[in-house]
Amino acid sequence: MDFYLTALLQGLCFSGIALGIYISMKIFNIPDITTDGSYTLGGVVTAILLTHQQPVYIVLPAVILAGALAGAITGLIHTRLKVNPLLAGILVMTALYSVNLTLMGRSNIPLVGSKTLFDKLPLLADPNQNTGIILSMVVLLITLLIGYLLKTDFGLAMRATGNSETMIRALGVNTNSMKIAGLALANGLIALSSYLMTQFQGFADINMGIGIVITGLGSVIIAETIINWLRITSAWLSLALVIAGAIAFQMVLAVTLSIGVDANLLKLVTAVFVLLIVSLPRLSFNKN
Amino acid sequence: MIALNTVHKVFNKGKASAVTAINNISLNIAPGEFVVVVGSNGSGKTTLLNLVAGSIFTDAGSIHIDGNDVTRMADHQRSKWVARVFQNPLSGTAPDLSIIDNFRLAAIRTQRKGLSIGVTGNFREKVRQHIAILGMSLENKLEQPMGTLSGGQRQALTLVMSVMDSCKVLLLDEPTAALDPRSADTVMRTADKLIHDFKLTSVLITHNLKDAYQYGSRIIQMNEGAILRDISGDDKGRLSQNEIFNWFS
Ligand SMILES: Nc1ncnc2c1ncn2[C@@H]1O[C@H](COP(=O)(O)OP(=O)(O)O)[C@@H](O)[C@H]1O
Numbered sequence: 128m129d130f131y132l133t134a135l136l137q138g139l140c141f142s143g144i145a146l147g148i149y150i151s152m153k154i155f156n157i158p159d160i161t162t163d164g165s166y167t168l169g170g171v172v173t174a175i176l177l178t179h180q181q182p183v184y185i186v187l188p189a190v191i192l193a194g195a196l197a198g199a200i201t202g203l204i205h206t207r208l209k210v211n212p213l214l215a216g217i218l219v220m221t222a223l224y225s226v227n228l229t230l231m232g233r234s235n236i237p238l239v240g241s242k243t244l245f246d247k248l249p250l251l252a253d254p255n256q257n258t259g260i261i262l263s264m265v266v267l268l269i270t271l272l273i274g275y276l277l278k279t280d281f282g283l284a285m286r287a288t289g290n291s292e293t294m295i296r297a298l299g300v301n302t303n304s305m306k307i308a309g310l311a312l313a314n315g316l317i318a319l320s321s322y323l324m325t326q327f328q329g330f331a332d333i334n335m336g337i338g339i340v341i342t343g344l345g346s347v348i349i350a351e352t353i354i355n356w357l358r359i360t361s362a363w364l365s366l367a368l369v370i371a372g373a374i375a376f377q378m379v380l381a382v383t384l385s386i387g388v389d390a391n392l393l394k395l396v397t398a399v400f401v402l403l404i405v406s407l408p409r410l411s412f413n414k415n
Numbered sequence: 416m417i418a419l420n421t422v423h424k425v426f427n428k429g430k431a432s433a434v435t436a437i438n439n440i441s442l443n444i445a446p447g448e449f450v451v452v453v454g455s456n457g458s459g460k461t462t463l464l465n466l467v468a469g470s471i472f473t474d475a476g477s478i479h480i481d482g483n484d485v486t487r488m489a490d491h492q493r494s495k496w497v498a499r500v501f502q503n504p505l506s507g508t509a510p511d512l513s514i515i516d517n518f519r520l521a522a523i524r525t526q527r528k529g530l531s532i533g534v535t536g537n538f539r540e541k542v543r544q545h546i547a548i549l550g551m552s553l554e555n556k557l558e559q560p561m562g563t564l565s566g567g568q569r570q571a572l573t574l575v576m577s578v579m580d581s582c583k584v585l586l587l588d589e590p591t592a593a594l595d596p597r598s599a600d601t602v603m604r605t606a607d608k609l610i611h612d613f614k615l616t617s618v619l620i621t622h623n624l625k626d627a628y629q630y631g632s633r634i635i636q637m638n639e640g641a642i643l644r645d646i647s648g649d650d651k652g653r654l655s656q657n658e659i660f661n662w663f664s
């Protein structure tokens with residue numbers, strides 16, 4: 128049972144990645160893989176500031192800004208230098224590895240002796256329940272914020288940028304600036320995800336971001352499959368499904384481990400699982 | 416309202432494939448004028464419109480809109496004065512956004528897209544009234560995604576969208592080319608009505624010589640990046656459909 132509880136909590140931690148990938152991939156239609164780097168960056172900044180006993184109101188904004196900055200740089204390289212977005216993301220992600228290692232000064236920073244968000248907010252006696260309630264509140268808050276944002280005039284302009292660039296430029300939107308802002312937002316959310324995860328697991332590690340983009344992609348693809356299947360148009364419901372996708376994704380991995388699959392094979396299983404969800408609708412479609 | 420001063424545009428400059436798309440054109444379009452542009456394929460009509468809209472920039476010469484030098488301004492900056500309807504009905508609207516969301520963006524074309532929610536009850540009512548003039552009974556489908564509508568419906572809505580915010584110049588690049596004859600007729604009549612009602616300065620590119628004859632206060636024929644004929648006022652009125660046909664024989 129503990130196994131599934133951990134998966135649930137991890138899923139909540141990864142909601143930020145899922146929302147970030149949803150914004151870059153689904154709303155802006157940009158395949159952004161700055162993720163691996165910006166996720167680690169978020170963890171590194173969290174660990175360094177926490178071990179220096181900084182308060183939440185400094186750590187959280189600093190983490191989000193760091194992620195946003197990484198995304199904005201990818202956006203700048205893509206829009207101003209006209210570099211393919213995948214390559215722009217790979218470049219920033221690669222560069223961030225050195226940045227992260229330099230910031231850390233070693234490959235792992237444990238949070239022993241530092242109070243985490245979960246220690247500072249003892250809402251429930253049971254530590255797991257306490258973590259769960261805090262994570263749920265954070266995830267609910269960011270989902271509400273993103274949901275609101277998408278309904279504002281700015282949010283409509285964001286959605287139109289990914290949907291019909293000719294149209295939205297003719298309607299007075301600088302799509303280059305908009306894409307930079309979008310990638311900044313996406314990677315800010317990804318760093319936030321890492322802020323939660325680092326405190327949940329109690330350390331930041333230089334390799335914590337390796338392959339993490341697949342977690343976001345998997346969650347979004349699960350959500351999208353359901354969105355298309357049930358023809359959902361509500362923005363709120365779509366966001367809720369993205370969060371549900373993040374949790375479902377971790378659950379599947381937990382089941383995989385519990386039936387005795389070697390932990391070393393986990394990334395392989397992850398990749399195959401994502402391939403399955405991507406191809407299943409198409410396979411059944413071909414039969415018709 | 417629109418002034419082009421010896422505007423020149425070469426594509427692929429310096430390469431073997433260089434094309435002079437616009438060859439030192441000077442053109443003045445007065446406020447309220449409705450200019451119809453005809454010309455064979457590749458004569459530079461679209462390029463001319465794109466230069467005015469700012470999707471591409473001139474190699475030489477200057478462009479003024481409403482007295483402002485816009486020569487170096489990007490398309491999204493010129494949208495302060497200019498609204499556009501594209502040849503492809505897909506280009507003028509966002510297919511995954513609902514009708515009402517598309518209209519909201521159009522209604523703030525010249526304004527900042529801020530962090531408040533603009534799709535309110537009042538706004539819906541305003542859009543409903545605007546759309547009702549089309550007589551296509553789309554006013555009750557505001558939540559429907561644009562992508563579910565036909566090309567003709569989308570072009571007609573794009574036209575209405577262009578007058579949701581202050582608009583001085585309307586640029587139409589073969590707005591009916593992708594439509595069946597009946598929708599094409601509706602779209603042309605809607606365009607003509609809006610241009611008159613809102614006193615828009617407009618430029619319409621068309622391959623339909625009947626439309627070129629029927630609509631507009633001035634007709635321009637382009638050939639190889641230059642203006643071959645330019646007929647306005649009473650002379651345009653006296654022009655017969657046959658004469659226009661003969662320009663192309
Ligand atoms: N982006 C471009 N790159 C290279 N050549 C172009 C481009 N756009 C237009 N042209 C060329 O410029 C000329 C004028 O094209 P265009 O303005 O589209 O003509 P029209 O709209 O009158 O059919 C054509 O020879 C066309 O091939």
Ligand SMILES: [Mg+2]
Pocket residue numbers: 460461462
């Ligand atoms: Mg053309």
